[in-house]
Amino acid sequence: MAETGFQWVPNDESARLQALQRYGILDTPMEPAYDDLARIAAHICQAPVALISLLDSHRQWFKASVGLAVEETPLDQSVCRYAVRQPGVFIVPDLAQDARFAHFHIVTQENPLRFYAGAPLVTPDGFALGTLCVLDHQPRALSPQSEDMLGALARQVIRLLELKRANDLQGQMLADLEEARHQMSVLAHTDVLTGLANRRSFTERLRQELALLQRDCEPACLLMMDIDHFKQVNDLYGHHVGDRALQLFAALCREVFRAGDVVSRWGGEEFLAMLPATRVEQAQAVAQRVHAALAERALPGVEPPRVMTVSMGLSNFDPLLPLDQTLRALDDALYTAKRDGRNRTVVV
Template sequence: MTNNTDLCSADYETRRLKALDDYQILDTPEESAFDEIVEVLSFICETPIAVINFIDRDRQWFKAVKGLGVRETPLDISICTHAILQRELFIISDTTRDPRFANNPLVADDPHLRFYAGALLESRDGYPLGTLCVLDYRPRELSERQRFALQALANQVMAHMELMHAHREQVELVSQLEATRKELSKLATTDPLTGLLNRRAFERRLDQEVSLIKRGAPPAALMLIDLDNFKTVNDTLGHKAGDEVIVCFTKLCREAFRQADVIGRWGGDEFMVMLPRSSVAEAQHAAERLHQLLAATPMRNDTFSPFFSTASIGVCSLNGSSNMEKCLHRTDKLLYRAKELGRNRTVCEA
């Protein structure tokens, strides 16, 4: 058991204050669950004052109070600082006869407190946090029934605080689980290098768009993009350089296409773009923007020999009768045609 010498040490006080802080009770608004406890205790003990208080670093703060017009007092006039030094009920039948309190301003002056009885509020780890106490303006005693009620209600104060603490931990855990779920969902649907949708996620988004078109949404356009001669980049400059080219190309795609357009990495150097509510002609304009950006932007930061890349693109329409297999077949044929014609160009569905 912790002795009073330990209770007075600076290290112990630091740990006690940490335990109090963990409950996040200080400076919180009034709550009916605690207010009702002091009302019931005041009624049972027949005292004009009942208080739930906590001993902070330099003050005594009241969570619930009946019969006093303040929410905190300085520690140097607190009777409860003595009460938290022992686990049993702390009762002062007549404060004027106790040398520890006879000169206390709350005893010698207004409000002239004469009686105090407090039950310890103790953390789950055994740290004294404060007290549930009753006070009176006249000397007196508590009956056995009243003593029992004081201790039982103090237990209820801590039980409610533990419940609040557990609820906060549960909310935090749910929040962490939700964040983890979102992160896992992101990892499952995005390409790790570019952050674009991966193939499976793109197919799912395309199916959703086809469903919308079937229900009356305007047709869309779909394009398949292949970086020209990308294998040569990997073979001559290495895979790290190839990754840099892919990342740079991704940034150019984000510039060339609208925020509403859906971009996915289809394979190593292949990309799919779906343009909702767009005609093939509008998609062709977007493809031309991409060609212009590629022509003006070095794909690697090498001032001695800037490297530029080109892309071949196939574009087809997306309507209510489309499916992934048909669309891929059509765009693949158009892309192949663009390569046959010399690469670095867009071929659109007639």
């Protein structure tokens, strides 16, 4: 049967559906606050059925349902889609006598519904998301007082939806703030270019490790590494190649060192690694793997191909020595490695 008196406006409908999606209410669990409003509507209007109905693109979905054991119905079976197209409460005294609705399933079923009254759920910006509606099995009228109360309850539904939206936005803001704090923490402890620990965070970790060594007396080593002739790389090829060289070395360190080791960019082209539970001879083997890995990798973006080398100072991390003294000794060993020809490791 052809419908009359109803015409969808595609642009308006698209905006209405976008407004509905902003509330994030579709397919959410039943909630007592909405159920209570539906029960109050049923009581005030003395109706056996009351629904909070939200109109999606192809269905009407019920956030609350009293007296009707379904969660949704097809949109082409919805009386509510007529109700949202006009202000005020939409009343149909007898659905069976209205050509628009007489063929609907709720009217032709074994225990038919005959009466309908629906108050549109209108958002503050003017979009009707659905209705708070009541239905009865008998044709009837609705008193002016009940009609007013149905409209008032519909406004309470919108207030609940607005509260949900505000809570959702606040929750998202808090999540975004927490993520921003996390990112700030990461940035505060990470070298932006290489992704390794920066000097500040590595120094804190050294102090923590020193306390553990003083307590547990386990061996540990420190390895200071400096890329050879790095200034020459920048001068010959540009700082962008120098940056890629630093990133290449950082990636190589992630491959060579163990997960429990901590590698930092100590400054410029200088890197410092801490190797817990490691003796000097074991750390020397790690240093040799770094030398070997560098020898196999050409500097990116450079023709003819050029490999990097690194000079290193290696020392035992002695918990009985002040940290500053250990670092000075390590720096002296690195200087010796560079003075003696570079591309080598000197042990303190």
